[in-house]
Amino acid sequence: MGWHAQKGEHALAAFGVTPNGLSTEEAAARRAQYGPNRLPEPPPRGVLVRLRGQFANLLIQVLIAAGLGTAALGHWADSSVIFAVVLLNAAIGLWQEGRAETALAVVRSMLPNEASVRRDGARSRIPADDLVPGDIVLIEPATGCRRICG
Known part of the structure; x- marks a missing residue:
């Protein structure tokens, strides 16, 4: 079963995270382990x-x-x-x-390059480069543009 179909508790357990999110120390350790959340820039075409x-x-x-x-x-x-x-x-x-x-x-x-996450039990905005595996990313509707599906 894909990640999109898993229960939240299962995903939290798989990444070793509590519902309060990662601690600042754990996030720093994971960033040191995995590096920044950044795709490599493609080389410029000559x-x-x-x-x-x-x-x-x-x-x-x-x-x-x-x-x-x-x-x-x-x-x-x-x-x-x-x-x-x-x-x-x-x-x-x-x-x-x-x-x-x-x-x-x-x-x-x-383009804004920030994400809302839950860390240390509180909502905070961080640079997207600082996201690490296990961060709880808080998804918000786009400002001024809401769609109703169904």
Whole structure:
């Protein structure tokens, strides 16, 4: 049976936690043992990798094949126009992707990075990086946005 279907008492016992939550000392010991609650940052994609991705589209590959075909037939004007369209598309795509990555970084920096937990029998807000296995995380409805399911 998955964790989502377990009784609360079973989950507490499995992690060695009381209903009052972890003590500050136990949380510090678990953080030292398991490390921070943080995913590794993906390495930034270089310009050449992003540029190569612009040519992964099937339609762009068909245009490249058409450009090569028209060049092989000696239709240099048609071939030049096709390759100009392909290169312009790649440049615009590369520019838009760079702007999107910048916008995503700004949005990430604006997101709150805290969690409500029960520790030492009291509710407290801690940085999400300080969450450890066994923390009782208190879930709250989103501010100003409540949904009724059913």
